[in-house]
Amino acid sequence: MKLLIRFFTLVIMLSACVVQAAVDPLPSWNPGPAKDAVLQFVRDVKTPGQPKFVRAEDRIAVFDNDGTLWSERPAYFQLFFALDRVKALAPNHPEWKTKQPFKAALEGDLKTVFSGGEHALIELVMASHAGNTTEEFEQIVIEWIGTAKHPRFKRPYTDCVFQPMLELLSYLRANGFKTWIVSGGGIEFMRPWVEKVYGIPPEQVIGSSIKTRFEIRDGKPVLVRLPEIDFIDDKGEKPVGIHKFIGRRPIAAFGNSDGDLQMLQWTAAGSGSHFCLYVHHTDAEREWAYDRKSSIGRLDKGLDEAKAKGWTVVDMKNDWKVIYPFEKM
Amino acid sequence: MKLLIRFFTLVIMLSACVVQAAVDPLPSWNPGPAKDAVLQFVRDVKTPGQPKFVRAEDRIAVFDNDGTLWSERPAYFQLFFALDRVKALAPNHPEWKTKQPFKAALEGDLKTVFSGGEHALIELVMASHAGNTTEEFEQIVIEWIGTAKHPRFKRPYTDCVFQPMLELLSYLRANGFKTWIVSGGGIEFMRPWVEKVYGIPPEQVIGSSIKTRFEIRDGKPVLVRLPEIDFIDDKGEKPVGIHKFIGRRPIAAFGNSDGDLQMLQWTAAGSGSHFCLYVHHTDAEREWAYDRKSSIGRLDKGLDEAKAKGWTVVDMKNDWKVIYPFEKM
Numbered sequence: 001m002k003l004l005i006r007f008f009t010l011v012i013m014l015s016a017c018v019v020q021a022a023v024d025p026l027p028s029w030n031p032g033p034a035k036d037a038v039l040q041f042v043r044d045v046k047t048p049g050q051p052k053f054v055r056a057e058d059r060i061a062v063f064d065n066d067g068t069l070w071s072e073r074p075a076y077f078q079l080f081f082a083l084d085r086v087k088a089l090a091p092n093h094p095e096w097k098t099k100q101p102f103k104a105a106l107e108g109d110l111k112t113v114f115s116g117g118e119h120a121l122i123e124l125v126m127a128s129h130a131g132n133t134t135e136e137f138e139q140i141v142i143e144w145i146g147t148a149k150h151p152r153f154k155r156p157y158t159d160c161v162f163q164p165m166l167e168l169l170s171y172l173r174a175n176g177f178k179t180w181i182v183s184g185g186g187i188e189f190m191r192p193w194v195e196k197v198y199g200i201p202p203e204q205v206i207g208s209s210i211k212t213r214f215e216i217r218d219g220k221p222v223l224v225r226l227p228e229i230d231f232i233d234d235k236g237e238k239p240v241g242i243h244k245f246i247g248r249r250p251i252a253a254f255g256n257s258d259g260d261l262q263m264l265q266w267t268a269a270g271s272g273s274h275f276c277l278y279v280h281h282t283d284a285e286r287e288w289a290y291d292r293k294s295s296i297g298r299l300d301k302g303l304d305e306a307k308a309k310g311w312t313v314v315d316m317k318n319d320w321k322v323i324y325p326f327e328k329m
Numbered sequence: 330m331k332l333l334i335r336f337f338t339l340v341i342m343l344s345a346c347v348v349q350a351a352v353d354p355l356p357s358w359n360p361g362p363a364k365d366a367v368l369q370f371v372r373d374v375k376t377p378g379q380p381k382f383v384r385a386e387d388r389i390a391v392f393d394n395d396g397t398l399w400s401e402r403p404a405y406f407q408l409f410f411a412l413d414r415v416k417a418l419a420p421n422h423p424e425w426k427t428k429q430p431f432k433a434a435l436e437g438d439l440k441t442v443f444s445g446g447e448h449a450l451i452e453l454v455m456a457s458h459a460g461n462t463t464e465e466f467e468q469i470v471i472e473w474i475g476t477a478k479h480p481r482f483k484r485p486y487t488d489c490v491f492q493p494m495l496e497l498l499s500y501l502r503a504n505g506f507k508t509w510i511v512s513g514g515g516i517e518f519m520r521p522w523v524e525k526v527y528g529i530p531p532e533q534v535i536g537s538s539i540k541t542r543f544e545i546r547d548g549k550p551v552l553v554r555l556p557e558i559d560f561i562d563d564k565g566e567k568p569v570g571i572h573k574f575i576g577r578r579p580i581a582a583f584g585n586s587d588g589d590l591q592m593l594q595w596t597a598a599g600s601g602s603h604f605c606l607y608v609h610h611t612d613a614e615r616e617w618a619y620d621r622k623s624s625i626g627r628l629d630k631g632l633d634e635a636k637a638k639g640w641t642v643v644d645m646k647n648d649w650k651v652i653y654p655f656e657k658m
Contacts (some may be wrong), residue, residue, distance in 0.1 A: 057530060066409030134572055178532075191576045201386060202576030203507075212572060214591055221594045223572050230573075236543030243463055243541060243552055244559075245574060247520045247531030262543055265550045 001030065028164040028322040034277070035319065037312045038168065041275040045251065046175045052273040055174035060250040062242060062263060063169070065183035065190065065207075067256035067297040068279050069198060070161040071150075073288045075110060075296065077157045078185050079121075081144055083108065085128035093127075102127070114295075122229070128229040129186065130210055137225055141192045155326060158197045162279075164314075165254075169198055177252070178205045180204045182242055183265060184234040188225075206241045208233045234259045239266035250274075257297040260304060268309060269287040276311040278302055285319040286327075350650045354500040357493040357651040364605070364648065366641045369564070370604040374580065375504045381602040389579040391592060392570060394512035394519065394536075396585035396626040397608050399490040400479075400528060402617045404439060404625065407518050408450075410473055412437065414457035420524035422456075431456070443624075451558070457513065459539055466554055470521045484655060485623065487526045491608075492651045493643075494583075496546075498527055503528040505583070509533045511571055511592060515561040517554075535570045537562045563588045568595035585610065586626040590634060597638060605640040607631055612646040615656075 027253050029035040044052035045059060049285060066072040086096070087106045096102035101120035104112035112323050113120060129137070150160050169179050171318035179200055180294040187207030194200045209230040212223040233241045242250060254258070256279040264276040280299065281290050314320070322328055360362040373390060395401040415425070416432045425431035430449035430489035433441035442449060458466070479489050498508050508529055511517060512537030523529045538559040541552040562570045568591050571579060582589070582596035584607040593605040609628065610619050621629040635642050643649070650658055 061615065065333065177371065187573070187576070209573065214568045214571050214595070216594075221568065221591065221598045223568060239543045239550065239552060240541050243537065244516070245532065247516070247534065266543070269550045313424075 025174070026164065026167050028320060030319055030321050033146060034268075034312050034314045036173075037275070038277070041252070041273070042171065042175050045273050054251055054273050058251060059172075059175070059177040060180065060246060060248055061252040061282065062180045062182045062246075062250045062254070062267070063174050064255040064260045064263070065181050065185055065258070067281065068162075068254055068260070069165050069169075069181070070157070071129045071283075071287060072297050073290075074151060076185065077150075077160075078189050079113075079124075079317055080148065080151075080157075081141070081189065082124050082128040083113075084144060084148060086124060086139070089128070091182045096101070125186075126227040129189075129322055130225045132225055134188065134212060134223040134225060136194050137188055141189055145193045153324075153326075158193060159326050160318070160324060163325045163328065164320045165279075166198070167327065168254075169200070172252070173199065178204065180206065180242075180246065180250070182206045182233065182238050184208055184232070184259060186210075186304070187233075191277060206233055208243045238263035238264045253277070254279070255302070257299050258302045259297075264302070264311065265305075266309070276306070276309070278306050278311060278313045280313050280315055282315050283320075285317075285321065286323045287316060289317075353495065354503070355496050357496055357649060358651050359648055363641050363643045365498060366604070367500075367606070370581070370602070371500065371504050371594065374602050376470075383580055383602055386507040387499075387580060388504070388578060389509065389575060389621050390501050390506045390581040390651075391509045391511045391575075391583070391596070392577045393496070393584040393586070393589045393592070394510050394514055396610065397491075397583055397589070398494050398498075398510070399486070400616060401626050402619075404481060405510055405514065406479075406489075407514050408439075408442075408453075409477065409480075410470070410518065411453050411457040412442075414469070414475060418457065424552055430585060449572075454515075455539070459554045461554055463517065463541060463552040464476045465490045465525075467515055468479065470518055474522050482653075482655075487522060488655050489653060490526060491649070492654045494608075495654065496529065497583075498529070501581070502528065507533065509535065509571075509579070511535045511562065511567050513537055513561070513588060515539075525618075533635060535562055535574045566592045567592035571595065582606070583608070584631070586628050587631045590631045591599040593631070593640065594634075597640070605635070605638070607635050607640060607642045609642050609644055611644050612649075612652065614646075616645060618646075 006313055026035055044050060045054040047053055062164055063069055066076050083105050084103060090096055094107060098312065101113050101116045101124055105124055138277040145158060148157060149155060150157050153160060172179055179196060181200055183190060185207050187205055187209045190205050190207055191202040194205055195202065211226045211228045211230045213226055214223055215222055249270045250267045251270060251273055253264045254277045255264055267274050268276050283289060290297065291303060338611060339379045355364055361543040373379060376382055392398055395405050412434050415431060419425055419435055425435060430442050432446045432452055434453055474487060476483060477486060481485050482489060500637055501508055510523060510529055512519060514536050514650040516534055516538045519534050519536055524531065539555045540559045542555055544551055544553055578599045579596045580599060580602055581604040582593045584593055596603050597605050607628065610617055616627045620632060
């Protein structure tokens with residue numbers, strides 16, 4: 001009888017092992033060092049008593065958005081939003097027909113828009129993002145994100161997110177992490193849809209912003225969006241934004257460009273366990289391939305520092321079985 | 330037998346009711362309309378299917394700090410921190426012995442400090458709050474809050490918090506609320522201790538701030554605190570800060586002064602259920618009594634608007650059985 005009990009116990013234990021092994025939390029990641037590193041880090045920090053254990057409240061993970069959670073080609077998706085806004089507002093601005101960068105924007109001439117440099121882009125953003133209330137702007141974003149299509153994939157932009165990163169976000173949260181976005185993109189451009197798409201609530205989004213002003217209009221309080229930069233959440237401002245909004249140092253940081261380098265450095269400088277990962281765009285076929293000389297999402301210094309510091313670098317072509325969720329359908 | 334089962338079922342149900350009634354979530358609140366209003370609001374928003382139900386993720390409650398969660402007399406507690414910092418730094422600044430507002434600060438002459446107006450206060454804050462890294466500043470705050478004593482009560486400042494508000498914070502969290510601080514006080518002055526004292530994590534604190542700059546010092550990334558105002562979280566800037574940090578409209582707001590009025594207005598303008606409460610300082614004996622003409626924490630317009638809009642006003646003297654936790658000891 002005792003032997004029989006032992007036998008059944010063994011059978012049950014083995015089945016449990018099989019079940020556990022069968023549930024891969026990162027099924028869209030190919031086996032390899034990148035996947036191993038992620039799994040090892042999470043095991044280390046979640047196991048009480050282990051030297052690398054981290055309290056749940058300190059398990060803060062920060063993610064860049066453009067190029068890290070979703071694609072950023074042929075241009076930052078928010079730029080397409082800005083162009084569509086300029087088109088929608090054009091009837092009230094006859095002068096835009098002849099005035100750059102608006103003329104180029106209306107003609108969909110990205111090359112000329114970019115040739116105007118940062119100044120032209122800021123002009124476009126201010127004209128397309130300011131002047132309304134925060135509630136009005138939220139509605140505009142919701143409508144656009146629900147209808148606009150990516151020029152290459154002819155699908156909503158929110159379909160062009162990285163399936164392996166969606167799995168990573170869920171896996172981290174299932175292990176007690178709070179997941180945050182820290183993006184150069186507009187905070188109010190992201191908040192209306194990131195909860196549904198990434199499972200990240202609006203209060204865990206840090207991004208670039210323009211100023212707002214409190215006003216009472218017809219007895220109703222509103223926040224009016226002003227044509228004035230408040231915060232550009234890029235490079236050294238990423239740690240500044242992290243410190244301002246979170247007030248704790250992250251233990252894990254995920255980026256894809258030199259604009260994320262300082263965020264990774266700040267994370268790596270913590271006293272306890274930490275994990276830094278770069279997404280390297282190496283898949284010209286399924287997505288895009290670019291790094292050291294790119295004008296969008298340049299990864300140059302970051303690639304060197306990742307090598308020097310032993311950070312994890314995802315080779316998208318080889319490490320990711322699937323890029324987009326729609327490939328699985 | 331069936332009857333017996335019914336009888337015992339009834340006994341068990343009745344006992345459950347008695348136990349439930351016996352556990353008052355707000356034991357330091359006297360019975361009355363303020364307590365009733367709080368309890369009714371929470372019952373309304375947490376009960377699925379009720380017309381006033383609110384999803385848990387939208388149950389955002391915002392609290393002013395000075396005068397709402399802890400006392401603000403004889404001056405904002407952070408001012409005592411600034412004065413102590415000026416004293417500590419004085420050996421490196423011989424010129425302060427003759428230069429205002431530093432001379433007055435060193436002599437503990439609050440009246441002269443205040444007579445210099447906002448400009449003098451900003452000078453004091455910059456001299457005492459800037460110039461170090463965020464990590465250094467955090468350590469300074471931790472040390473001060475652990476040793477400094479309130480001039481009247483001869484106890485740590487963190488003992489001078491309102492017991493009824495501690496109960497309210499816990500009660501709201503137990504019912505699915507996320508509790509946030511939205512204070513004119515310094516965000517980095519509050520974050521090091523609010524988790525322990527109020528159960529509010531650093532990432533749920535909004536406050537005034539000075540700018541910081543990312544730097545690599547001896548190969549180590551640091552954030553340096555600059556003598557430059559970043560954000561003053563008061564009056565119309567409170568809704569601005571709420572929108573920037575939280576990105577959702579709160580459904581409950583708690584304040585004590587006209588500086589909180591816009592935050593309450595913003596909360597009250599939401600489309601669903603909402604709750605606004607003012608703490609009215611009416612207890613000259615146990616705490617302080619002040620409102621319409623006070624220089625600190627003036628409650629004038631807010632008192633009128635609360636009456637007009639039917640917001641809840643706590644009469645500290647009559648509504649609160651206990652003011653401070655140490656009274657219970």
